Amino acid sequence: MNIVLVGFMGSGKSKVGKALAKATGRELIDTDALITSGGSSIGEIFHNGGESAFRAKERAAVKEAARASNAVISTGGGTVVDPSNVRELKRGGLIVYLKADEDELVRRLEGSKKERPMLGKDVAGRVRALLSEREPIYESVADIVVRSDARNADRVVEQITTKLDGTQRTNRVRVATAPSYTVTIGRGLLGDIALPKGAEKAVVISHPRLRRLYGAAFAHPWLTFPEGEEHKSLATAAVLSEGLAKAALHRDDVVIALGGGVVGDVSGFVASTYGRGIRVIQVPTTLLAMVDSSVGGKTGVNLPQGKNLVGTFHQPSAVYADLDVLRTLPERDYRGGLAEVIKYAFIADPSIVKLLEKEDLLGVVTRSVKIKAEVVASDERDAGRRAILNYGHTLGHAIELASDLQHGEAVSVGMVYAAIVARLLGLSDLVDDHRRVLDAVGLPTRVDGLRWSEVRKRMLLDKKYAMGDRMVLLEGPAKPVVRPVPVDVLERAWKEL
Ligand SMILES: NC(=O)c1ccc[n+]([C@@H]2O[C@H](COP(=O)([O-])OP(=O)(O)OC[C@H]3O[C@@H](n4cnc5c(N)ncnc54)[C@H](O)[C@@H]3O)[C@@H](O)[C@H]2O)c1
Numbered sequence: 049m050n051i052v053l054v055g056f057m058g059s060g061k062s063k064v065g066k067a068l069a070k071a072t073g074r075e076l077i078d079t080d081a082l083i084t085s086g087g088s089s090i091g092e093i094f095h096n097g098g099e100s101a102f103r104a105k106e107r108a109a110v111k112e113a114a115r116a117s118n119a120v121i122s123t124g125g126g127t128v129v130d131p132s133n134v135r136e137l138k139r140g141g142l143i144v145y146l147k148a149d150e151d152e153l154v155r156r157l158e159g160s161k162k163e164r165p166m167l168g169k170d171v172a173g174r175v176r177a178l179l180s181e182r183e184p185i186y187e188s189v190a191d192i193v194v195r196s197d198a199r200n201a202d203r204v205v206e207q208i209t210t211k212l213d214g215t216q217r218t219n220r221v222r223v224a225t226a227p228s229y230t231v232t233i234g235r236g237l238l239g240d241i242a243l244p245k246g247a248e249k250a251v252v253i254s255h256p257r258l259r260r261l262y263g264a265a266f267a268h269p270w271l272t273f274p275e276g277e278e279h280k281s282l283a284t285a286a287v288l289s290e291g292l293a294k295a296a297l298h299r300d301d302v303v304i305a306l307g308g309g310v311v312g313d314v315s316g317f318v319a320s321t322y323g324r325g326i327r328v329i330q331v332p333t334t335l336l337a338m339v340d341s342s343v344g345g346k347t348g349v350n351l352p353q354g355k356n357l358v359g360t361f362h363q364p365s366a367v368y369a370d371l372d373v374l375r376t377l378p379e380r381d382y383r384g385g386l387a388e389v390i391k392y393a394f395i396a397d398p399s400i401v402k403l404l405e406k407e408d409l410l411g412v413v414t415r416s417v418k419i420k421a422e423v424v425a426s427d428e429r430d431a432g433r434r435a436i437l438n439y440g441h442t443l444g445h446a447i448e449l450a451s452d453l454q455h456g457e458a459v460s461v462g463m464v465y466a467a468i469v470a471r472l473l474g475l476s477d478l479v480d481d482h483r484r485v486l487d488a489v490g491l492p493t494r495v496d497g498l499r500w501s502e503v504r505k506r507m508l509l510d511k512k513y514a515m516g517d518r519m520v521l522l523e524g525p526a527k528p529v530v531r532p533v534p535v536d537v538l539e540r541a542w543k544e545l
C-alpha cells in the first residue's frame with residue numbers, strides 16, 4: 049500500500065515524506081521530482097506552457113507514481129484539485145493530509161527559497177485565497193488528517209503511523225444464506241486466503257493476465273482461460289472441468305476463482321457441477337465482481353441463444369475482496385462497477401453517495417456488499433425481493449445489446465430512464481438527482497443513435513422480462529417497488545431520456 053502525502057505548499061510534504069519513507073521502509077516518490085526529471089524546472093514549465101502544461105505533466109507524473117505498490121508519494125499543493133489524480137492515488141493508497149495554519153504557512157513560504165510559480169509577490173494574500181479554495185478538497189480526499197509541524201518531522205511521522213494502523217481496517221460481512229459465508233473486504237488480502245476446513249488442495253481459476261499480475265500470492269496450481277464474455281461458455285467449462293480432474297481435485301477440495309464476473313461465473317458453475325459440487329472461494333478483482341457477482345451464488349455460462357442461460361445456484365464458501373487489486377483495473381471497468389454501487393445507493397442506502405464523494409473505497413464496497421448480502425439472504429433463489437437488484441437493468445440490458453455501451457454504462461442510462469418512468473407515473477421525481485450523481489463519476493445518462501422500436505424489441509427478448517411490462521421503480525430514495533408500466537409510458541420516457 050502507498051502512503052500519499054497531500055497538503056498546501058510549505059506544509060512539509062517533502063521533509064515528512066523523507067522521514068516517513070525511512071521510518072516505514074518505503075521508497076519515496078516525489079511527483080514534483082518526476083515532473084522536472086525531463087530537464088525543465090517547474091518555473092520554466094509554467095513560463096513556457098502556463099499552468100495547463102504543468103497540470104498535464106503532473107497528471108502523467110501521478111499516473112506513474114501511483115503504479116508503485118509500497119511507496120510514500122509526496123504530491124504538489126494542487127495535485128488533488130484534479131479528481132482524476134485523486135482516483136489514481138486512492139486506488140492503491142491512503143491519503144494523508146498534512147494540515148498547517150495559514151499564518152504558519154505564510155511564515156514558512158516567505159522564508160523559503162524554493163521556486164513557487166503559483167504564489168507571486170503577495171504571498172500572504174495568495175496563500176489565503178488558494179488555501180480557502182483547497183482546504184476543503186484536502187479535507188475531503190484525506191483518509192487521515194495530521195497537523196504538521198515540519199520542524200519536527202519525526203513527531204509528524206509518529207502521528208501518521210499511529211493513525212494509519214487505525215485505517216488499515218478489514219471489514220467482514222456475513223451472508224446469511226444456507227450455508228452462510230463471510231465476505232472479507234480490505235487491502236493486501238490475497239496472500240492471506242486460507243483453505244476451508246477439510247480441503248487439502250486448491251486450484252486457482254483465472255485469466256493469464258491476472259496470473260501474471262497476482263500469481264505470486266498463490267501457491268496452488270492454476271487453470272487459466274482467455275478474457276472476454278465470449279469465453280464464458282460451456283466449452284470453457286468443459287476444459288476447466290477436465291483440468292480439475294487432471295489436478296485430482298476431490299470432494300473436499302476447493303476452487304479459487306480469481307477475476308471479474310466472467311471468471312467468477314464460470315468457476316462457480318464448474319465448481320457446482322464438478323464431483324456433484326465442490327466448494328468455491330470467490331476472489332473478485334473487478335469492482336463489479338466485488339459488489340455484485342461474487343456475492344449471491346448465481347453461476348453460469350452463456351449460450352449462443354443468450355446470456356447466462358445455463359447455470360446454477362452455488363454459494364461460495366468465502367469471498368475475499370482485496371481493494372489493492374483495483375489499482376490495475378482499467379478505468380472504464382472501474383467506472384462501470386460504480387454504476388452498480390450507485391444502484392445500491394438509489395435502491396437502499398443513499399449515504400453511499402457521501403462515501404463515494406469522500407473516495408472511501410472500503411466504505412463504499414462494504415456498504416454495497418451489505419445490501420447485496422441482505423437482499424440475497426432474504427431471497428436466495430431469486431423468487432421475489434431479489435428483483436430490486438435489477439433496477440436500471442430493464443432498459444440497461446436492451447441498450448447494452450444494441451449499442452457499444454458496456455454493462456455499467458448501460459445500467460447508468462437505464463437508471464435515469466427508470467427515474468423518468470417513475471416521474472411519469474407520479475411515483476417520485478428523482479431524475480435530476482440521478483443525473484447529478486451519475487454525471488459526477490463520469491457515467492453516461494443518455495444514449496444517442498438508437499431507435500425506440502429496436503430498444504423495445506430487445507426489452508421484450510430479455511429473460512428477466514418474463515413478468516411482462518413491469519419495472520423496478522422508486523417511490524422515493526431507497527424505496528424500490530415493482531410496478532407494471534403501460535407501453536405508452538415506456539415510449540414517452542424513452543423520448544424524454
Ligand atoms: N453472478 C452474478 O450474480 C453476476 C452479477 C453481475 C454480473 N455478472 C456477470 O459478470 C460478468 C462481467 O463481469 P466484469 O464486469 O467483472 O467483467 P470481466 O470479468 O470480463 O472483467 C473485465 C476485464 O478486466 C480484467 N480484469 C479483471 N480484474 C482486473 C484487475 N484487477 N486488473 C486488471 N485487469 C482486470 C479481466 O481480465 C477482463 O478482461 C458478466 O458475464 C455478467 O453476466 C454476474
Ligand SMILES: [Zn+2]
Pocket residue numbers: 388441455459
Ligand atoms: Zn448489473
